Amino acid sequence: MAELMTISKISDGLRGEVAIPGDKSISHRSVMLSGLGSTPVRITNFLHAQDCLSTVACLRALGAKIEFQSETELTVTGNGFHGLREPGTIIDAGNSGTTLRLMMGLLSAQPFFSAFTGDASLHRRPMGRVAKPLSQMGAQIYGREGNTKLPLAVVPVEGGLKGISYQSPVASAQVKSALLLAGMYADGPTTVTEPFVSRDHTERMLAAFGVPVERAGTAVTINPVKAEDYKAPEAIEVPGDISSAAYWLAAGAILPGSKLLLRNVGINETRTGILEVLQNMGAKLELRNERVSGGEAAADICVEAGPLHGTTFGAEIMPRLIDEIPIIAVAALLAEGDTVITGAGELRVKETDRLAAIEQEFNKLAPGAVEASEDGLVIHGGRTLKKARCFTYDDHRIAMSLAILGAAGEGVELENPGCVNISYPAFYGELERLRKA
CATH class of the missing domain: 3.65.10.10 (Enolpyruvate transferase domain)
Incomplete structure (x- = not known):
């Protein structure tokens, strides 16, 4: 009933x-990027809601240490820029398209296998718009309906990802962010050009972690990141x-x-x-x-x-x-x-x-x-x-x-x-x- x-x-x-x-978008990104650092990051005014908690669960499954001081304050400590670990089970993104699409980008660059599921709604949502450009970078992503629907598996790529220049048919912060996260680990520059500028929370937060993103009109470019240049801030206020x-x-x-x-x-x-x-x-x-x-x-x-x-x-x-x-x-x-x-x-x-x-x-x-x-x-x-x-x-x-x-x-x-x-x-x-x- x-x-x-x-x-x-x-x-x-x-x-x-x-x-x-x-902010939901910033809460997601603060946990993800903090999980790639090696020092504690205190996040305040975090959105304690199901979607963002899906991202927390995902980073914990990948080895990050996450402790809540209250519903809206937490500390995230990663194991370094190359410190994500192979999850022991399938990662559940719940209802969160942001969690899934951004993590597809990040995990495409990792040297281990990962697999995703989610709720019934997320199983219906299209992931091809992220999987397609990631595959152009060399990523190996497999799933239903031509590798566009959950469940999805991400298989490690021998030799790593290559930088690309991608003309996105849609203005999507999730597509752009997935490629920027993957681009940090690529062998050369990665550029994403959109028909219109989408929300830029990822670019702003990357800068806070010492990762510059170049902007020109509706295009953004990220260069490969050296582990020693990735510096987590002490605190992020959402x-x-x-x-x-x-x-x-x-x-x-x-x-x-x-x-x-x-x-x-x-x-x-x-x-x-x-x-x-x-x-x-x-x-x-x-x-x-x-x-x-x-x-x-x-x-x-x-x-x-x-x-x-x-x-x-x-x-x-x-x-x-x-x-x-x-x-x-x-x-x-x-x-x-x-x-x-x-x-x-x-x-x-x-x-x-x-x-x-x-x-x-x-x-x-x-x-x-x-x-x-x-x-x-x-x-x-x-x-x-x-x-x-x-x-x-x-x-x-x-x-x-x-x-x-x-x-x-x-x-x-x-x-x-x-x-x-x-x-x-x-x-x-x-x-x-x-x-x-």
């Missing part, structure tokens, strides 16, 4: 402060995840009477598309206390409710807000006029087909308001919302977006709401706290 949760209508808005949980902040940004903008202050939000320019789109829709946003920590920009963001209008955006901005499309669609439903989104075909191969899920489930709450195309959405704003029972597809971003949409209307019943544990375990508790503040 499906687990059910009822989110009731919020009539008086949301008020208060929210401490945004650590900024708050703008993808998690996005739910409160939208809720604060659309729920009448709302005023929220979101603390410590990462505002890396490759991630701030959500801010630009909401501002284009007329949202009242104010950045305060802007700062830089560990190469990553952060700020506190104040959002107030006000009237919104529809907007149009496409492929050029998509790498900077791809994970925020579901909650942007919620804001669009509460705006006046139409919102047209194109260039979002990547959403068809996320935890679920998010374009189909948005059309199917949002239309239960706002009948006829959402039309999905092959690579986008047309959202007719200003429709009357009704209460309905909706399916989350075990997708954390669909679940949280439906919760905000239901709260803005007449309520919603969510099937399998627990999937938010993938990225934001405290989400429902925060929603209740802010409605009562």
